[in-house]
Amino acid sequence: MEKIELLQELKSKFDRNIIAVDENADIYTLTISSVSVKPILSFLKEEKDYQFLTDLCGIHYPGREKELGVIYHLHNLVENKRLRIKTFVTKANPKVESVSQVFSAANWMERETFDFYGVDFVGHPNQKRILNVEYMDYFPMRKEYPLEDATRTDKDDKFFGR
């Protein structure tokens, strides 16, 4: 019931920005448009007590129109409820508004998502690579970079004897 109320309130406020709802997942999941990420997350934080940004990470679905995704996990510590929010962007224009002004925790998690998936967080105070070397020129967690086949035999590696 509460979830339906929350959804109705969100729909009345943000209307078309709520794209899909998944009630069968382990955590109530909303898919929202990439332009509405900051207003919706701020609203949930300020008005609905979702004060804790548990997690923020990227995902890549090659073949879809909007390939890259960002997934937010929010936690309402007052009522102990979790909420998952997803947003998807195209690879050509991977822009999502940064929420690091809303949640300080998002700062590094957004940098990590940028580092591995190349999602561009607009308004991020310090968007640069965090775990990989700075001169890396690709985004390694995207699916077009498969891991090396462990059984390959064509490689002559002096150090590891393959």
Add this chain to the structure above:
Amino acid sequence: MKTTYSEHHLDLTKQDEQVYSTLNLGPTHPATHGIFQNILMMNGETIVDAEQTIGYIHRAFEKIAERRPYYQITTLTDRLNYCSSPINNIGWHLAVEKLLGVEPGKRVDYMRIIVMELARIADHLVCNSVIGVDSGALTGFVYLFEEREAIYEIYEELCGARLTTNLGRVGGFDRDFSPLAIQKIKALMKRIPKVLHEFENLLMRNRIFMDRTVSVGGLSAERALNYGFSGPNLRATGIDYDVRVMEPYCSYNDFEFIVPVGQSGDVYDRFCVRQTEMWESIKLINNALDNLPEGKFNTEVPAFFLPPKEDVYSKMEPLIAHFKMIMGEIDVPEKEIYKAVEAANGELGFYLVADGGRSPYRLHFRRPGFIYYQAFPEIIKGSSLSDAILTMSSMNVIAGELDA
């Protein structure tokens, strides 16, 4: 010529009023336990600003996990927070069990609680004794490490390994607790309260220790929450968020235990919270051992549980099953889940997207250390360098977890 430096210095002072010097702390500095680099802007002894560089031991676990079969990912979790690997292992098993919809029996739950609380004690022993070391008291460290050694010997008895344990299996354990293991746990539980008391007598009300730690490295509850703190660091600020209570797993709700909270979130509060948590862990282990139910030490998860070796060698079906499992040819539902456990330094979460194949489509580790370490510059601004070192050890930032 001799006066060049001071003249230059004076000139700068005239221009900018204030002269800051840059200090490069790390990546390998003996005072920061692990590979951490901090570039500090100093005004004399006071820190004006700081920036961390991380990623020195990044090993691409999330990418590697995308091609490994589920049971092989346990070894990756070992290397996250390597001070308490069993919690990570069991957390991952719980995540896979949630994906498969498997509910292990009570005996498995209780055995897991014993192992996880032992790991929590081991982790807190390291953290708290190192706070002692960094404030100038090496003695406590030496005494506590003997007890950590005893815990590692228990791991050794349970699974054969000490540091990167790969303990347990999806659905339970690969073997039951041996009588020797139970004997070792009981012996430790008998001995450790005395050692902890001694350690507390050494530091808890020690004038020098309190001068070094009280109202050093504090953070308000509001800021800590905003920064995504969890575990003892969050509880030290006064917020009683503990995954074991909020979302009980492994039958933690069968037991009564206190979730200690602090007030000001400073180094001393973190120390006290960890210290109290160890006492609660001892209580939990004793309770779980006393009430350890009879039953199986594993659950029948056909796709994850290797058949007995004698059968594999002598019968056809177990041999096929064994082979399929080892090759990772197993079916999992197409689902996405998030499963969190209370690791020694916070909420360790596994966000797992499964597409039904042999390995996860996407696996993300919510690593508590990675999330709270970003608050470090804000915490140490305005404090002295020696206090910053102390703050860092009290936050219990583990490089393996930080860099994944």
